[in-house]
Amino acid sequence: xxxxxxxxxxxxxxxxxxxxxxxxxxxxxxxxxxxxxxxxxxxxxxxxxxxxxxxxxxxxxxxxxxxxxxxxxxxxxxxxxxxxxxxxxxxxxxxxxxxxxxxxxxxxxxxxxxxx
Amino acid sequence: xxxxxxxxxxxxxxxxxxxxxxxxxxxxxxxxxxxxxxxxxxxxxxxxxxxxxxxxxxxxxxxxxxxxxxxxxxxxxxxxxxxxxxxxxxxxxxxxxxxxxxxxxxxxxxxxxxxxx
Numbered sequence: 001x002x003x004x005x006x007x008x009x010x011x012x013x014x015x016x017x018x019x020x021x022x023x024x025x026x027x028x029x030x031x032x033x034x035x036x037x038x039x040x041x042x043x044x045x046x047x048x049x050x051x052x053x054x055x056x057x058x059x060x061x062x063x064x065x066x067x068x069x070x071x072x073x074x075x076x077x078x079x080x081x082x083x084x085x086x087x088x089x090x091x092x093x094x095x096x097x098x099x100x101x102x103x104x105x106x107x108x109x110x111x112x113x114x115x116x
Numbered sequence: 117x118x119x120x121x122x123x124x125x126x127x128x129x130x131x132x133x134x135x136x137x138x139x140x141x142x143x144x145x146x147x148x149x150x151x152x153x154x155x156x157x158x159x160x161x162x163x164x165x166x167x168x169x170x171x172x173x174x175x176x177x178x179x180x181x182x183x184x185x186x187x188x189x190x191x192x193x194x195x196x197x198x199x200x201x202x203x204x205x206x207x208x209x210x211x212x213x214x215x216x217x218x219x220x221x222x223x224x225x226x227x228x229x230x231x232x233x
Contacts, residue, residue: 009156033220045206045224091158095220102147102166102210102220103174108158 002027004094006107013082014115021077021110023092033095034075040088087114118143122207122225129232137192137228139207146212148190153204165190202232
């Protein structure tokens, strides 16, 4: 079974600074996808960034980037120039693509607070 | 606009009652999912369906049932057998294919909050 671990339940960062959220996963598969989702206080889940395991290049989306270490099974999210609107719960997620039976497994999440 | 609609947003249930949460999508996605969210637990998969008239149990299916009679709809019934149903329920959908084309990226509804009185 695949597991996703987010060991930090809460983090806080000053506005305009950089913060890194950690995520590790466990799998015996070699082809899979990794995601970070954001859940603001409205509770609407929003995709932040995604990474395919076969790609060595780390994904980036504007102020968001990942540090994907396949051998270490680590997938951390870096948020640069933090903004108040980044305050949310962040979930790391993992999917093995098997065609008909793909499903997403989530970590327990980390609550990020951005201080003004 | 395309999206996923969950209803009702808030639902109260008496013990022993079955309730059904609605999930409708107009994204033409093949796959649909139901997740349960509890404080400190993250999202846990209840059921998922990749095609019409077919669905699979997730990690916590006991006490729940689903149907997938139409591509657009994936209702979840919380039965009286679910011992602790108070939670936030999220429905999601995704298209098939390769990730680079946007496939397997889940789009979520706004959620339904179920409270047992």
